[in-house]
Amino acid sequence: MIDVTCIEGISMLEIDEELAVKHICNFLRISLPSNFNGVVLGVSGGLDSSVVASLSVKAYGSEKVLCLLLPDSDVTPKSDVDDALALCKLLGVKYHVIDIKPIVSCCMQCIPSSQSIDRLSIGNLRARIRMCILYYYANHERRLVVGTGDKSELLIGYFTKYGDGGCDLLPIGDLYKTQVRYLAKYLNIPSRIISKPSSPRLWKDQLAEDEIGFTYEYIDPILHLLVDEKLNCEEAASKLNVPLSDVERVNELIKRSSHKRKMPPIAQLPNDVFL
Numbered sequence: 711m712i713d714v715t716c717i718e719g720i721s722m723l724e725i726d727e728e729l730a731v732k733h734i735c736n737f738l739r740i741s742l743p744s745n746f747n748g749v750v751l752g753v754s755g756g757l758d759s760s761v762v763a764s765l766s767v768k769a770y771g772s773e774k775v776l777c778l779l780l781p782d783s784d785v786t787p788k789s790d791v792d793d794a795l796a797l798c799k800l801l802g803v804k805y806h807v808i809d810i811k812p813i814v815s816c817c818m819q820c821i822p823s824s825q826s827i828d829r830l831s832i833g834n835l836r837a838r839i840r841m842c843i844l845y846y847y848a849n850h851e852r853r854l855v856v857g858t859g860d861k862s863e864l865l866i867g868y869f870t871k872y873g874d875g876g877c878d879l880l881p882i883g884d885l886y887k888t889q890v891r892y893l894a895k896y897l898n899i900p901s902r903i904i905s906k907p908s909s910p911r912l913w914k915d916q917l918a919e920d921e922i923g924f925t926y927e928y929i930d931p932i933l934h935l936l937v938d939e940k941l942n943c944e945e946a947a948s949k950l951n952v953p954l955s956d957v958e959r960v961n962e963l964i965k966r967s968s969h970k971r972k973m974p975p976i977a978q979l980p981n982d983v984f985l
Contacts, residue, residue: 723889730885731765736769741878749853754858755792757906758858758887777803778806779791793902810836817835838872838873858877861882866922936964
């Protein structure tokens with residue numbers, strides 16, 4: 711993994727945390743229909759979900775926020791569950807803990823080819839099971855599902871399509887991971903959560919930055935220059951004083967994951983098909 715010390719672009723990601731909180735909370739308030747009872751979100755004990763839970767409470771009050779802790783006891787560390795529980799109690803929200811291990815096991819027993827399925831497929835199944843449970847509660851209690859994805863994950867495709875990518879609102883979707891960490895400090899999220907390595911916990915010992923090959927502090931300025939400033943790879947590499955090959959790799963991640971950020975394409979039929 712590439713160390714953050716070899717990049718010079720972190721300062722360009724500074725934000726006005728107070729103003730960001732104000733705008734996000736306003737977004738959350740105006741996005742909730744008046745005939746809905748509140749929102750539901752998955753809380754993992756990680757950075758993004760902790761920040762989104764805190765913002766949701768600021769926007770709606772704790773009585774309108776339901777948090778679901780959806781560990782798989784086969785792969786989720788107990789420390790994550792403990793951190794998520796502590797956060798829910800700190801925020802004063804209603805919460806449920808549901809171990810999805812029996813659901814995953816049942817699915818695997820019912821799938822004929824389950825013995826040959828790789829860990830990525832099973833991991834994505836876990837993410838989609840969590841999404842199904844969130845939407846069960848959303849339907850049952852007339853709530854919206856608040857997603858916890860940030861801009862870094864969305865741009866490089868580091869989320870499961872129709873899994874953690876399935877939601878109604880994305881309050882931190884315009885903030886890079888580095889900026890979410892700034893916001894977490896502003897919101898007084900416990901330091902243990904802020905400093906925790908990012909992981910979707912789709913399999914045991916999974917770490918996001920190990921998979922990606924870069925720290926978020928390294929990748930975020932590259933994403934900012936490529937996407938927000940619309941620089942080409944050569945310009946971004948020069949401005950940040952990083953290898954061109956790294957920038958090209960990040961750019962490839964953006965391109966390769968574009969399908970995750972779009973609605974499915976529709977076959978456009980000619981008029982003579984319709985009688």
